[in-house]
Amino acid sequence: MSKFKQDLGVIGLGYVGLPLVVESCNSGLNVFGYDNNSDKVKKLQNGTSPIEDISDEMLKKALQKDLTISDSPEALKDCEYIVISVPTPLTDYQPDLSYVKAAARTIAENISKDQVIILESTTYPGTTIEVLIPEIESISELKAGKDFHVGYSPERIDPGNETWNFKNTPKVISGIDDNSTKKIKNFYEKIIDEVVEVSGTKEAEMVKLLENTYRHVNIAFINELAILCNMLDIDIWEVVEAAKTKPFGFESFRPGPGVGGHCIPIDPNYLSFKTRQIGKPVRFVELAQEINNTMPSYIVSRILEKMNSLQKPMKNSNILILGVAYKKDISDTRESPSIDIIENLVSKGVNVSFYDPYVESLDLNVSVNKEQDISNFDNYDLILFHTSHSEFSKINFQEIDVPIFDATGTDYLSNSERI
Numbered sequence: 001m002s003k004f005k006q007d008l009g010v011i012g013l014g015y016v017g018l019p020l021v022v023e024s025c026n027s028g029l030n031v032f033g034y035d036n037n038s039d040k041v042k043k044l045q046n047g048t049s050p051i052e053d054i055s056d057e058m059l060k061k062a063l064q065k066d067l068t069i070s071d072s073p074e075a076l077k078d079c080e081y082i083v084i085s086v087p088t089p090l091t092d093y094q095p096d097l098s099y100v101k102a103a104a105r106t107i108a109e110n111i112s113k114d115q116v117i118i119l120e121s122t123t124y125p126g127t128t129i130e131v132l133i134p135e136i137e138s139i140s141e142l143k144a145g146k147d148f149h150v151g152y153s154p155e156r157i158d159p160g161n162e163t164w165n166f167k168n169t170p171k172v173i174s175g176i177d178d179n180s181t182k183k184i185k186n187f188y189e190k191i192i193d194e195v196v197e198v199s200g201t202k203e204a205e206m207v208k209l210l211e212n213t214y215r216h217v218n219i220a221f222i223n224e225l226a227i228l229c230n231m232l233d234i235d236i237w238e239v240v241e242a243a244k245t246k247p248f249g250f251e252s253f254r255p256g257p258g259v260g261g262h263c264i265p266i267d268p269n270y271l272s273f274k275t276r277q278i279g280k281p282v283r284f285v286e287l288a289q290e291i292n293n294t295m296p297s298y299i300v301s302r303i304l305e306k307m308n309s310l311q312k313p314m315k316n317s318n319i320l321i322l323g324v325a326y327k328k329d330i331s332d333t334r335e336s337p338s339i340d341i342i343e344n345l346v347s348k349g350v351n352v353s354f355y356d357p358y359v360e361s362l363d364l365n366v367s368v369n370k371e372q373d374i375s376n377f378d379n380y381d382l383i384l385f386h387t388s389h390s391e392f393s394k395i396n397f398q399e400i401d402v403p404i405f406d407a408t409g410t411d412y413l414s415n416s417e418r419i
């Protein structure tokens with residue numbers, strides 16, 4: 001019988017933390033969610049979920065069961081396990097661990113002996129031992145490994161993915177010692193089908209950076225090939241489809257307008273930061289960043305070419321962007337390439353409108369028109385298909401007499417101009 005009133009406390013209720021509290025509650029755990037954004041907490045307490053993977057119904061069901069949400073952290077002291085899922089952004093192109101440190105201070109102020117603390121935020125190898133533990137120990141005067149347990153587990157959540165979800169995606173874990181590892185394994189086995197143990201927290205931290213840097217580098221490679229294939233008059237999409245028929249040794253990646261979200265454009269910087277401490281850049285990361293960062297301006301240059309071929313000037317033209325989220329069927333626009341594309345088009349005098357059924361507003365330095373629906377396309381000189389939300393498949397594009405530039409390689413747009 002545990003001496004704790006609650007099984008789990010989670011700090012940071014965003015794309016990672018909210019699914020964790022709701023799914024853990026579904027698995028029968030008694031859960032406390034803490035977020036320091038009071039407006040967000042009010043909405044969550046009323047059963048309004050800001051993310052697509054957790055519906056309002058799912059959240060309400062959990063709240064009626066064993067989930068409590070608050071903007072005050074005191075109840076953390078009653079939780080046997082505490083998971084940290086706060087942001088780890090870049091500030092001035094450098095890893096910013098201020099949120100992790102703040103969460104560590106909150107834990108230290110509310111700590112109880114024998115608690116198990118697990119960091120899930122993406123970060124560079126060494127953070128758990130070099131940053132998290134010293135911060136907690138310096139305030140609480142308790143000792144990691146003796147008075148409380150600590151570990152790291154990277155989060156692999158893929159918002160919008162209907163095949164690989166919270167429960168069936170294997171979870172990598174490690175503690176700072178055998179006892180911590182055992183406790184952390186026990187915990188995740190209650191909520192996730194398969195738990196994969198690695199020997200240390202540095203290895204677990206590095207797993208996440210390998211996974212995301214692998215995607216970043218391969219996306220950059222296929223983007224570069226797409227640019228070169230266009231110059232060589234080769235259809236990259238046909239090439240990718242044919243290469244995919246190889247049943248071994250090839251994983252396909254698709255060209256696109258660039259990379260977005262809170263992982264792929266950011267995490268490789270955490271890796272470079274760490275390797276620069278030993279005087280070594282990760283050359284693949286730097287090259288991949290250079291290529292992926294140029295994709296928005298490449299898209300604009302292709303649109304310019306298309307408009308030239310139609311003998312239409314860019315200045316004062318009307319361009320509609322379909323989809324501004326960084327990937328399909330979600331509302332996340334963080335780091336979305338659509339932002340650079342729109343700002344670039346506006347700087348060329350284009351009147352830009354966008355339509356995205358998931359996105360209420362876009363954080364831009366320029367003014368654009370947000371369409372509420374898309375029944376009429378006649379006023380546009382060109383449509384840029386930026387995000388292939390499932391809902392767009394209902395549009396009869398064959399009937400639209402406006403040139404389309406497809407940045408996504410979507411099947412039903414195969415007759416359009418493509419990346």
Ligand SMILES: NC(=O)c1ccc[n+]([C@@H]2O[C@H](COP(=O)([O-])OP(=O)(O)OC[C@H]3O[C@@H](n4cnc5c(N)ncnc54)[C@H](O)[C@@H]3O)[C@@H](O)[C@H]2O)c1
Nearest residue numbers: 012013014015016035036037085086088102103121122155
């Ligand atoms: N979004 C993803 O798909 C994804 C996937 C895997 C890993 N990650 C990583 O997980 C971490 C969290 O990402 P996210 O997308 O969930 O972020 P998010 O911005 O959606 O959510 C973070 C939440 O933490 C809260 N917060 C910040 N500081 C706090 C503090 N000191 N105390 C309490 N609450 C605090 C914020 O108010 C916010 O609600 C990041 O390290 C990210 O890189 C994200």
